[in-house]
Amino acid sequence: MLWVDKHRPKTLATLDYHDDLTKRLVTMSSAKSLPHLLVYGPSGAGKKTRIHALLRGLYGNTVDKLRLESKTFTTPTNRKVEINMISSNSHIEMTPSDAGIYDRFVIGTVLKEIASNAPLFQSKTGVPFKTVVLNEVDTLTKQAQAGLRRTMEKYTGVCRLVLVARNSSKVIGPLKSRCLGIRLSSPTHDEITSILISTASRENLTLSPALALSISQLSSRNLRRALLMLESAHTMDPDLNPSMQVPRCDWEEYIVRLASEITAEQSPQKLLQAREMMYELLTNCIPAGVIMRTLVKELMKNTDDSLKHEIVKHAAYYEARLNGGSKEIFHLEAFVAKFMACYKEYLTNLFG
Amino acid sequence: MPNTEMMDLEDPPPTTLDMDSDDDFVAPTEGPKRSLPWVEKYRPKSLTDVAHQTETVATLTNAVATGNLPHLLFYGPPGTGKTTMALALARTLWGPRVYKDRVLEMNASDERGISIVRNKVKNFANLTVSKPTPEDLKDHPCPPFKLIILDESDTMTVDAQSALRRVIESHSRITRFCLICNYVTRIIAPITSRCAKFRFQPLPGESMKGRLLEICSGENVTVTPEVLAKVISLSNGDMRSAVTTLQSCYNLTSGGNVQVSDVEEMSGRCPSKAVEPMWEACKSKSFSNMQTAVEDLVCSGYPGVEILKALSDLVVTSPLLNDEDKARVCVKIGRADKTLVEGADETLQIMDVGGNIVKAFEGKRI
Numbered sequence: 001m002l003w004v005d006k007h008r009p010k011t012l013a014t015l016d017y018h019d020d021l022t023k024r025l026v027t028m029s030s031a032k033s034l035p036h037l038l039v040y041g042p043s044g045a046g047k048k049t050r051i052h053a054l055l056r057g058l059y060g061n062t063v064d065k066l067r068l069e070s071k072t073f074t075t076p077t078n079r080k081v082e083i084n085m086i087s088s089n090s091h092i093e094m095t096p097s098d099a100g101i102y103d104r105f106v107i108g109t110v111l112k113e114i115a116s117n118a119p120l121f122q123s124k125t126g127v128p129f130k131t132v133v134l135n136e137v138d139t140l141t142k143q144a145q146a147g148l149r150r151t152m153e154k155y156t157g158v159c160r161l162v163l164v165a166r167n168s169s170k171v172i173g174p175l176k177s178r179c180l181g182i183r184l185s186s187p188t189h190d191e192i193t194s195i196l197i198s199t200a201s202r203e204n205l206t207l208s209p210a211l212a213l214s215i216s217q218l219s220s221r222n223l224r225r226a227l228l229m230l231e232s233a234h235t236m237d238p239d240l241n242p243s244m245q246v247p248r249c250d251w252e253e254y255i256v257r258l259a260s261e262i263t264a265e266q267s268p269q270k271l272l273q274a275r276e277m278m279y280e281l282l283t284n285c286i287p288a289g290v291i292m293r294t295l296v297k298e299l300m301k302n303t304d305d306s307l308k309h310e311i312v313k314h315a316a317y318y319e320a321r322l323n324g325g326s327k328e329i330f331h332l333e334a335f336v337a338k339f340m341a342c343y344k345e346y347l348t349n350l351f352g
Numbered sequence: 353m354p355n356t357e358m359m360d361l362e363d364p365p366p367t368t369l370d371m372d373s374d375d376d377f378v379a380p381t382e383g384p385k386r387s388l389p390w391v392e393k394y395r396p397k398s399l400t401d402v403a404h405q406t407e408t409v410a411t412l413t414n415a416v417a418t419g420n421l422p423h424l425l426f427y428g429p430p431g432t433g434k435t436t437m438a439l440a441l442a443r444t445l446w447g448p449r450v451y452k453d454r455v456l457e458m459n460a461s462d463e464r465g466i467s468i469v470r471n472k473v474k475n476f477a478n479l480t481v482s483k484p485t486p487e488d489l490k491d492h493p494c495p496p497f498k499l500i501i502l503d504e505s506d507t508m509t510v511d512a513q514s515a516l517r518r519v520i521e522s523h524s525r526i527t528r529f530c531l532i533c534n535y536v537t538r539i540i541a542p543i544t545s546r547c548a549k550f551r552f553q554p555l556p557g558e559s560m561k562g563r564l565l566e567i568c569s570g571e572n573v574t575v576t577p578e579v580l581a582k583v584i585s586l587s588n589g590d591m592r593s594a595v596t597t598l599q600s601c602y603n604l605t606s607g608g609n610v611q612v613s614d615v616e617e618m619s620g621r622c623p624s625k626a627v628e629p630m631w632e633a634c635k636s637k638s639f640s641n642m643q644t645a646v647e648d649l650v651c652s653g654y655p656g657v658e659i660l661k662a663l664s665d666l667v668v669t670s671p672l673l674n675d676e677d678k679a680r681v682c683v684k685i686g687r688a689d690k691t692l693v694e695g696a697d698e699t700l701q702i703m704d705v706g707g708n709i710v711k712a713f714e715g716k717r718i
Contacts, residue, residue, distance in 0.1 A: 027603075027605075028603070028604070031603075035600060035603065040653065042650065042651055042653055142507075143507065146504060150459040153392065156388070156389065167698060168620075168655040169655050169656045169657045169693055169698070170693065170695055173430060176620060177590065177596055178592075178596065180600040180604075181619075183617070183620065183652075183654065185651060185652040186651035186653065220647075220651075289697060292697070292700075293697060293699065293700070296700065305639040308639045308643070308707070309639055309704075309707035312700060312707055313704050315700050316691070316696070316700040316703070320691035320701070323694060323695045323696055324694060
């Protein structure tokens with residue numbers, strides 16, 4: 001088992017940071033009532049961990065008996081859609097956006113099913129409703145989100161929804177106004193450092209604060225990534241030598257190389273080479289958005305302030321188009337070409 | 353005791369008409385106790401109870417009195433009482449027993465493609481109305497037509513809307529339509545020209561205050577005037593969001609004292625305090641400072657659009673920038689907001705806006 005999962009806090013009492021929020025969650029779980037929730041925040045901030053702790057507080061041990069179901073839905077147009085969901089007797093967790101454009105139908109069916117199987121008598125847990133956790137609601141279609149509006153109100157009595165989103169800008173206003181929003185900010189470097197050290201000590205290792213801090217900085221305040229990095233550092237060097245180089249993912253190294261290649265030379269040949277590198281990344285299932293963000297971060301590290309804004313401006317432009325378009329490589333390539341042009345112009349202005 | 357909850361939620365067989373809207377008739381105080389949100393519990397039941405929309409109320413009351421109701425089109429921002437008004441109107445026209453046969457409510461969660469308009473809506477529109485019993489006539493006018501409420505109709509496809517055109521006309525003898533939407537521009541012109549249009553305005557502070565105080569006294573909650581003022585100012589005239597915010601604050605503090613800061617946190621808005629470090633970094637005219645500030649800001653988890661909103665407030669009120677720069681920055685903010693809603697990356701977009709603000713402070717042309 002990975003350390004991330006092994007040392008994940010199981011109950012509300014053992015949650016590490018955001019104490020104010022934890023207090024509120026405790027109030028909710030002890031009152032055995034839950035409004036619809038919208039939990040949002042950057043990845044690796046602990047959204048899922050908190051939701052599971054909350055569910056455990058609400059329903060007790062029943063949430064631990066999980067089963068993985070693969071359900072097939074037949075849409076009105078006779079298409080078959082298969083969705084995997086994890087469920088226990090008191091909750092269901094699913095990612096409806098897996099169903100693509102049929103997400104609205106899947107959500108509706110699941111909620112109606114729960115409503116029609118509502119218990120006549122109070123269950124042993126003393127909670128009169130089931131909870132449905134919907135992951136990645138920001139990737140739901142607008143139709144599915146609009147469909148949730150009335151559905152949410154109608155079935156309030158028998159089930160509560162917990163919506164999880166990374167980017168809540170994409171959740172429509174009517175849904176937000178029906179939910180209690182819970183914002184989770186990323187843990188600070190101090191918090192990550194102390195968690196890393198305590199995790200290491202639970203594994204009977206000693207981690208120096210300096211190394212913990214450098215891992216934390218590399219993780220860009222993403223706790224999950226920090227823990228994964230700690231574990232991979234441990235496999236490289238079982239003693240966790242304070243002076244060791246923290247290993248980065250190889251795709252990150254690859255993007256760093258790409259960045260240095262295109263800053264070294266700006267020419268059509270180089271662009272062709274860059275395209276090959278980007279194809280390599282894409283075929284290895286690195287999302288285009290991640291490539292763009294990492295590349296921009298690398299490019300900005302060694303450039304002058306005046307050029308930085310140019311880079312960000314074009315990156316923002318091409319990243320936005322990347323989301324609207326269908327072929328990712330075009331936009332990535334366009335950005336690299338644009339960067340080369342800007343950089344070349346900057347160099348010519350500088351040296352004449 | 354029959355379980356009303358179960359009956360409400362039964363999925364109607366697909367051949368019969370969708371009548372599940374009758375759960376609005378379950379009074380919250382009776383039947384099995386269910387924890388209704390305050391928004392549902394205090395939804396106005398009669399036309400005159402609806403806050404603020406006096407003109408619409410007057411027109412509709414008049415229409416009810418004369419029994420001469422046009423097709424209706426309600427439009428306006430969320431939380432201004434459109435659905436409430438439609439339900440209240442139906443409730444005033446028909447008593448609970450007749451209501452079931454006379455009203456069809458459909459919203460975005462129901463299938464509403466062209467086939468549904470052709471079958472379900474048309475079939476319902478075709479039905480002749482039954483004669484009301486004297487008992488029904490005692491309290492309600494029971495005019496001889498049916499009402500079809502199409503909620504959130506701006507999410508209907510253009511095809512479905514076109515299919516509706518002729519349906520509206522040919523059945524107008526026995527059926528009235530009530531369309532509800534946020535954006536009237538998304539309803540095709542042939543439909544809007546067939547309906548009497550009513551615009552619902554965002555609620556002003558005073559009428560909201562009265563309403564919220566009523567709810568507070570109904571729930572035995574005491575809130576300070578400052579908290580109430582904050583709730584109202586943050587809701588921007590959206591009654592539903594005001595009530596939801598109030599209830600969440602109350603629930604989460606488990607009935608204790610609600611603080612102004614709680615309200616800010618619950619409403620999901622980005623307080624100007626959070627944007628302050630970025631603003632200061634922009635003032636320092638250093639792109640790198642701004643960059644770190646933006647990275648921290650995004651890590652704090654505030655929604656990107658809310659950050660932009662808070663930022664635009666700072667830009668517009670800043671005495672340090674001239675009008676032209678302000679306008680140019682606002683254009684950039686608007687563009688970033690659009691791309692964010694379409695799903696662009698928050699860090700890059702906000703950093704781009706930040707870069708423009710830095711430029712404005714440097715006195716460079718954006």
